[in-house]
Amino acid sequence: MILPNESAHSSCTLPPPNEMILKWAQERPNEVYLKQIINREFVEFTYAEVADKALRLVSSLRALGIQPGDKVALISKNCAEWFICDLALMLGDYVSVPVFPTAGADTIEYCITHSESKALIAGKLDDDAATAQVIAQLPDVVSIALPYDSAPACQYTFTDLIAKHEPSTERPVHHDDKLMSLVYTSGTSGLPKGAMLTFGAFSWSVQMLIDHIGIEANDRLFSYLPLAHITERVYIFGSSIQGGVMTAFPESLDTFIEDVKMQRPTLFISVPRLWTLFQQRIQDKLPQKKLNFLLKIPFVNSLIKKKLIDGLGLDQARVLGCGSAPVSPALLEWYHKVGLNITEAWGMTETFAYSTINHPFKADKIGTVGNAGPGIELKIAADDEIMVRSKGLFSGYYKNDIATQECFDSEGWLHTGDVGAIDTEGYLSIQGRKKDNFKTAKGKFVAPVPIEKKLFEYSRVEMMCLIGLGLPGPILLVVPHDFPNFDKKRYARTAERVVKRMNKELESHEQIKGVLMIKDPWSIENGILTPTLKIKRHLLEQKYHETGHNWPKDQLVVWEE
Numbered sequence: 162m163i164l165p166n167e168s169a170h171s172s173c174t175l176p177p178p179n180e181m182i183l184k185w186a187q188e189r190p191n192e193v194y195l196k197q198i199i200n201r202e203f204v205e206f207t208y209a210e211v212a213d214k215a216l217r218l219v220s221s222l223r224a225l226g227i228q229p230g231d232k233v234a235l236i237s238k239n240c241a242e243w244f245i246c247d248l249a250l251m252l253g254d255y256v257s258v259p260v261f262p263t264a265g266a267d268t269i270e271y272c273i274t275h276s277e278s279k280a281l282i283a284g285k286l287d288d289d290a291a292t293a294q295v296i297a298q299l300p301d302v303v304s305i306a307l308p309y310d311s312a313p314a315c316q317y318t319f320t321d322l323i324a325k326h327e328p329s330t331e332r333p334v335h336h337d338d339k340l341m342s343l344v345y346t347s348g349t350s351g352l353p354k355g356a357m358l359t360f361g362a363f364s365w366s367v368q369m370l371i372d373h374i375g376i377e378a379n380d381r382l383f384s385y386l387p388l389a390h391i392t393e394r395v396y397i398f399g400s401s402i403q404g405g406v407m408t409a410f411p412e413s414l415d416t417f418i419e420d421v422k423m424q425r426p427t428l429f430i431s432v433p434r435l436w437t438l439f440q441q442r443i444q445d446k447l448p449q450k451k452l453n454f455l456l457k458i459p460f461v462n463s464l465i466k467k468k469l470i471d472g473l474g475l476d477q478a479r480v481l482g483c484g485s486a487p488v489s490p491a492l493l494e495w496y497h498k499v500g501l502n503i504t505e506a507w508g509m510t511e512t513f514a515y516s517t518i519n520h521p522f523k524a525d526k527i528g529t530v531g532n533a534g535p536g537i538e539l540k541i542a543a544d545d546e547i548m549v550r551s552k553g554l555f556s557g558y559y560k561n562d563i564a565t566q567e568c569f570d571s572e573g574w575l576h577t578g579d580v581g582a583i584d585t586e587g588y589l590s591i592q593g594r595k596k597d598n599f600k601t602a603k604g605k606f607v608a609p610v611p612i613e614k615k616l617f618e619y620s621r622v623e624m625m626c627l628i629g630l631g632l633p634g635p636i637l638l639v640v641p642h643d644f645p646n647f648d649k650k651r652y653a654r655t656a657e658r659v660v661k662r663m664n665k666e667l668e669s670h671e672q673i674k675g676v677l678m679i680k681d682p683w684s685i686e687n688g689i690l691t692p693t694l695k696i697k698r699h700l701l702e703q704k705y706h707e708t709g710h711n712w713p714k715d716q717l718v719v720w721e722e
Contacts, residue, residue, distance in 0.1 A: 235389075305318065440496070505518075548575065
């Protein structure tokens with residue numbers, strides 16, 4: 162079906178996901194594509210079943226009055242139906258609007274109303290209260306529940322709709338510049354912005370990634386990072402459909418490691434926070450001194466490595482990735498020593514999460530985010546801002562021309578907002594966000610990210626954040642790791658030792674004036690972390706500004722009351 166306004170355009174340069182699912186359904190109908198863990202067992206969906214369900218959902222949406230070009234919002238934790246719905250929206254000529262499953266009611270409502278979504282598909286949620294509240298507030302938005310007990314009550318259920326309707330016979334033709342999805346950035350400040358993602362840029366980014374990493378016939382993926390986030394959408398959903406790769410979904414966070422073991426993925430990506438938690442889990446059972454000793458014994462060395470890797474379910478993993486937030490080089494070095502090579506990558510929603518990647522893995526480049534992927538151009542501007550140019554860039558922010566214009570220069574280079582440097586071999590190091598650098602009361606700028614990365618190397622901490630805007634000196638906020646038999650005094654002594662060591666390496670205006678031990682861990686729920694687990698530094702700056710101003714003269718470590 163060619164719509165009138167499309168006749169001037171040719172179809173996509175690369176086949177988009179909606180064409181790929183029909184191709185696999187024809188060529189490999191009975192092969193398993195998706196595996197959903199339910200009650201500790203895999204529920205399997207073949208390529209033919211996925212295509213059939215997606216096409217039936219297209220017919221259902223048409224019957225509910227949703228027209229081609231309409232926006233449809235999707236809020237759910239990762240599950241097989243998420244992929245099916247995403248494919249259906251492309252097959253039905255709709256624009257998808259994924260929303261983070263941890264978003265609060267205000268954010269959900271904003272994404273739906275700002276995008277003018279006509280329908281909302283809601284699925285697996287840890288807490289359905291916020292979504293249920295928005296469904297009640299927006300009765301004109303058609304709501305559809307996915308088949309999970311944790312989905313909120315909706316006007317229709319996915320299961321009923323696809324049982325009632327025949328598969329759609331419409332086959333829309335997409336072109337490279339056509340809008341595929343509005344992805345709302347989980348900004349660390351201000352309202353989310355709707356990044357406009359086109360079919361051409363999406364398929365180009367995915368294909369470049371597949372060509373670079375290489376897809377093998379028996380590869381297995383595991384999808385658990387939020388699909389509303391661009392990394393999971395390109396690296397996992399994109400690779401799975403374009404490369405025809407079997408993908409599994411976890412049952413819950415509680416069973417996560419067991420779920421990974423059931424699938425034993427060959428390609429696996431995670432975020433710094435989870436790699437840190439995996440490390441802490443290992444260190445709680447096997448203290449570092451003992452681990453170092455065992456790794457020095459030739460025969461035992463390989464047994465220990467195998468046990469640790471098997472314990473995480475990653476014994477078959479060919480490529481391991483880390484992205485979405487700054488990671489301490491010391492953490493990646495630690496994994497390298499135990500036999501897991503984690504490739505760091507860097508990108509953003511606006512670059513389809515694809516810009517640089519340390520692949521093939523080079524241990525001597527740990528601490529960088531790799532070099533430019535195929536088809537990517539990088540340069541450093543006069544003020545050290547990283548600039549990117551490629552065929553895989555977003556086409557602007559929805560209903561926000563000013564922000565769009567600020568993003569691009571006249572030659573099509575994207576301002577990333579990150580500050581960094583490129584070494585002689587083309588490997589990029591990131592110093593942090595331009596807007597994260599703060600000026601203390603002394604009038605000098607401090608870049609917090611390099612200091613935090615170094616501190617992670619020197620200490621065992623769950624999370625930390627250096628603040629100091631307008632303060633006499635920087636203050637370090639620390640969420641202590643929850644040890645068995647936690648000893649406050651001993652922990653404070655360790656913190657003092659670490660900070661004194663760090664301060665010797667810093668300029669006088671960068672030196673840490675105090676350490677505040679935070680009482681309640683930061684989370685998405687209490688608003689300090691974004692859905693992709695980045696820390697909202699500006700909120701912590703506001704919250705602890707007075708504390709920093711009135712820091713006691715004779716105390717380095719203070720415990721929050």
